[in-house]
Amino acid sequence: MSVAEALERLGGVADQRTLVRLTSRRAVRRALASGDVARDARGRLALPTADVAMRRAAALGGVVSDLSAAARWGWSLKKQPEVPQVTIPKHRRVTGSKSGVRFVDLHPDDVEGGVTSRDRTLIDCLRRLPFDESLCIADSYLRDGAAASSLLALARRRYNWLVRNGWTVLRFAWEDVMHEQEYVLDLLRTFSRTQVRTEVPSRRPEVA
Numbered sequence: 001m002s003v004a005e006a007l008e009r010l011g012g013v014a015d016q017r018t019l020v021r022l023t024s025r026r027a028v029r030r031a032l033a034s035g036d037v038a039r040d041a042r043g044r045l046a047l048p049t050a051d052v053a054m055r056r057a058a059a060l061g062g063v064v065s066d067l068s069a070a071a072r073w074g075w076s077l078k079k080q081p082e083v084p085q086v087t088i089p090k091h092r093r094v095t096g097s098k099s100g101v102r103f104v105d106l107h108p109d110d111v112e113g114g115v116t117s118r119d120r121t122l123i124d125c126l127r128r129l130p131f132d133e134s135l136c137i138a139d140s141y142l143r144d145g146a147a148a149s150s151l152l153a154l155a156r157r158r159y160n161w162l163v164r165n166g167w168t169v170l171r172f173a174w175e176d177v178m179h180e181q182e183y184v185l186d187l188l189r190t191f192s193r194t195q196v197r198t199e200v201p202s203r204r205p206e207v208a
Contacts, residue, residue: 011076062088075140
């Protein structure tokens with residue numbers, strides 16, 4: 001498996017230790033030298049999705065948006081965009097291909113450093129992507145924000161409450177949900193068929 005392929009499976013971003021474990025230290029060095037892999041703002045390794053989009057946005061006088069913006073923010077993507085995704089003002093003319101270009105007049109608060117803001121990026125992705133892809137973005141958004149610790153704490157409490165009250169909780173790894181969906185669905189169907197269902201007690205006869 002190449003370094004780029006490993007990153008693709010990991011959502012387009014990962015720490016160097018993880019990539020070395022999946023490939024090799026030499027392979028990672030070569031990928032960085034060739035430009036197949038880049039370092040993001042946090043020092044992690046990422047596919048060059050965001051860098052390509054930044055160049056495209058600069059050429060068009062727009063901003064990086066949608067999936068390309070999500071990649072710029074270091075979020076995991078189920079699928080990398082086939083072309084750079086950028087947003088430009090409605091009145092702007094574009095010569096050549098308009099693939100990946102959206103014409104929207106953004107509010108100044110929607111843009112940070114040539115990229116749609118985190119909140120705007122999340123909203124755009126939730127509006128325009130299929131459910132499974134947007135769910136991946138939303139999960140990364142939550143893990144990226146300051147509320148992540150509070151969310152995890154609440155999720156652990158909810159898990160314990162469900163188990164205490166007799167619920168069965170199935171856990172799946174991110175890789176399973178993103179890349180092994182048939183396995184996940186098959187397990188859910190199997191569990192649904194074999195689960196012991198509690199019979200609903202019959203109503204007590206009414207006394208005349």
